[in-house]
Amino acid sequence: METINTRKTIRKYTNKDVSEPLLRALLEKAERTPTMGNLQLYSVVITRDAEKKAQLAPAHFNQPMVEGAPVVLTFCADFRRTTLWAENRKATPGYDNFLSFLNAATDALLYCQTFCNLAEEEGLGTCFLGTTIYNPKAIIDVLQLPRLVMPVATITLGWPDENPPLVDRLPIDSIIHNETYNDYTPDRINAFYTPKEQLPENKHFVEINNKETLAQVFTDLRYTKAANETISKELLEVLKGQW
């Protein structure tokens, strides 16, 4: 897994297709990922059809990767298959609740990440689209997802046609806590975030957005309180209808 050390999000892909046998093999290998009670509470919808990609694109804020990638994969929390299995086996399932959604979402996300690690080892490029939970209703409609199936992650997949620079990460000491949570004092925040703020690309990012600090780009433009609260409400409503 040496590829992880230089892992980059890939948003541009060559015209070369991702073959069906390779895709299947990678999805199958990823099944070794741990899963609750060995129930495998996930499904993957494979989108290769150009029309379907065009229908999915708006749900992902028309990011060009969706239509530009040979393959789009939507990873879904799925308690439907298990529920139907139970119903076909004189068993009474009870999985239409929040805990079970989170169980299935966990399974789906772990599975998705093993898949990505495997795909990247093969030289494939991926882009994780966090937008999946911003517009789940549109995705549900396009992919015709029934109840107890909720999209939680999308990745675009293809052979890389770009080699972007490695992006920065926070120092590992900002992530780790020994025994109990070591809360962040202003001094620790400075130590952990100043190197990131001083990077030329981040200074530029602040400048072109007419902001004073990098954090403001996130709070005022990218992930605002107002948008988060509106989308939270919509997401909870969709979840209630879907799950």
Next chain:
Amino acid sequence: METINTRKTIRKYTNKDVSEPLLRALLEKAERTPTMGNLQLYSVVITRDAEKKAQLAPAHFNQPMVEGAPVVLTFCADFRRTTLWAENRKATPGYDNFLSFLNAATDALLYCQTFCNLAEEEGLGTCFLGTTIYNPKAIIDVLQLPRLVMPVATITLGWPDENPPLVDRLPIDSIIHNETYNDYTPDRINAFYTPKEQLPENKHFVEINNKETLAQVFTDLRYTKAANETISKELLEVLKGQW
């Protein structure tokens, strides 16, 4: 990542410790995992102290791995660090909502899975404890997690002292859907689940639990509707208080 092909959950560990430099290196490597807006919305609490493990054990239904492993790692959805950063940078954060929780939980779970993939490549054994979201309050108390920090996954980690058989998985065709969701007819359910049901270990599992079908072991004993609904309510309450 050839290790994934024979990957097994490891619940028994040798006395050999997991060295601090190795653990740090693996946690650091895993930081290359994709993360929302490069915010890294996760934290990891490392438990090595025997007393702390003993305190965590009941939250994990006293599964012996918790006290038996040299290291217990609790992966948390964490919007606190980002929030404090924003507050220290004249920015107004708005991340105390459901969407932001799910954003951070996603980041934490993806990060956790890359860590496991890497650890297993080193020969380490892991056990994923889905119990984390069953008793989050106890974990929050023991690890002293502040608001906007929610435990979403726990793994026990150590050098394997057992070599259990590979467990079965569903055929990949039961997971994959082409273009749209291909719903499960009784025939497809039979095709996908009969091989699992016919395995000697699963027949035995049904027998010792005095059930008629394998599915009933799950619906009547392991993950019951009543328990799921009670725990869902508690989980949502904890989440409301914590996030």
